C-alpha cells in the first residue's frame with residue numbers, strides 16, 4: 198500500500214507534484230538542497246490549491262487536510278518512511294546522480310524511486326541507484342495540477358510490479374498515462390522541444406519577431422500558447438538541457454540548440470522564473486523583448 202511519497206526538488210515541478218499527491222490523500226515529504234526553496238514551495242502550493250477552492254474544484258476542508266499532509270526538510274533521513282520518492286531536481290545528470298547517492302542509503306529497501314526527468318536516460322539514472330528494478334520515469338507535465346498526462350518510462354531493468362504500481366498511482370492522482378520507451382526525451386519533448394528550438398531559430402534569423410511567431414502558431418496552428426511563450430513557461434535552461442540530450446543522444450545535427458537560446462541561458466534569462474526570457478515579466482502584462 199502506498200502511503201507516503203517523497204519529492205526531491207521543491208521547484209515548479211516538485212511543488213506541483215506535491216500539490217496533486219497531497220490532494221489525492223498521500224503524505225508528502227518534500228526535500229530541497231536549498232532550504233529557502235521549501236517555504237516558497239509551501240506558499241505556492243497553498244496559493245494554487247486556494248485557486249482550485251475558489252473555482253469550486255476542491256473544498257476548503259480538503260485543502261486544509263492536504264496542506265497538513267505536506268512536510269519539508271533538507272535532510273534525507275526525513276525520506277526514510279517513503280514508499281516512493283519522486284526526484285524532480287534540476288535537469289542535470291550530475292545533480293541527479295548526487296541526489297541518488299544521498300537518497301538510496303536513507304530509503305526502505307522496498308521503496309520505489311521515480312524520476313521526473315524531461316529527457317535523461319532512465320536506464321542510466323537507474324544504474325546510479327542501488328535498485329534499478331524499482332526505478333522508473335514518471336514524467337509529469339507543467340503545470341502539474343492542470344495537465345492530464347504523465348509519461349511513464351521503463352528503464353531496461355524496471356520490473357513489472359514497479360510499472361504496475363506507478364501506473365495505478367497515476368490514475369489515483371487523476372492523470373492519464375502514456376507509455377514511452379527509454380530513448381532521449383521520450384515522446385512529448387522529442388516532438389515539442391525541436392518545435393520550440395525551431396521557433397527560436399525563426400526569431401534568430403529574423404523571420405519573425407516574438408509577437409508574430411507566437412501569434413502565428415496560436416492562430417495558425419491552434420496552439421493554446423505560442424512556442425516562445427511556452428519556452429519561457431518551461432524555463433529556457435530546461436529547454437536547452439533537453440536539446441543537448443537530443444543532440445548528444447541521437448547524434449543528429451537537426452537537434453542543434455539555437456545559439457540564441459544558448460545566449461539567453463548564459464545571460465540568466467531563463468523565462469518566467471527569472472522574470473525575463475522571450476518576454477519581460479516585470480510588469481503586469483508580459484512584454485516581448487525582441
Ligand code: NAD
Pocket residue numbers: 205206207208209210211228229230231234285286287288289292295296313314315316336337338339430431432435
Ligand atoms: P526548478 O528549477 O523550478 O526546480 C529545481 C529544484 O531542484 C530547485 O528548487 C533546486 O533548489 C532543487 N535542487 C537543485 N539541486 C538539488 C540537489 N542536489 N538536491 C535537492 N534539490 C536540488 O526546475 P523544474 O522546472 O521544477 O524541473 C525539475 C525537473 O522536472 C527537471 O528534471 C525537469 O526536466 C523536469 N520537468 C520540468 C518541466 C517543466 O516544464 N519545467 C516539465 C516536466 C519535467
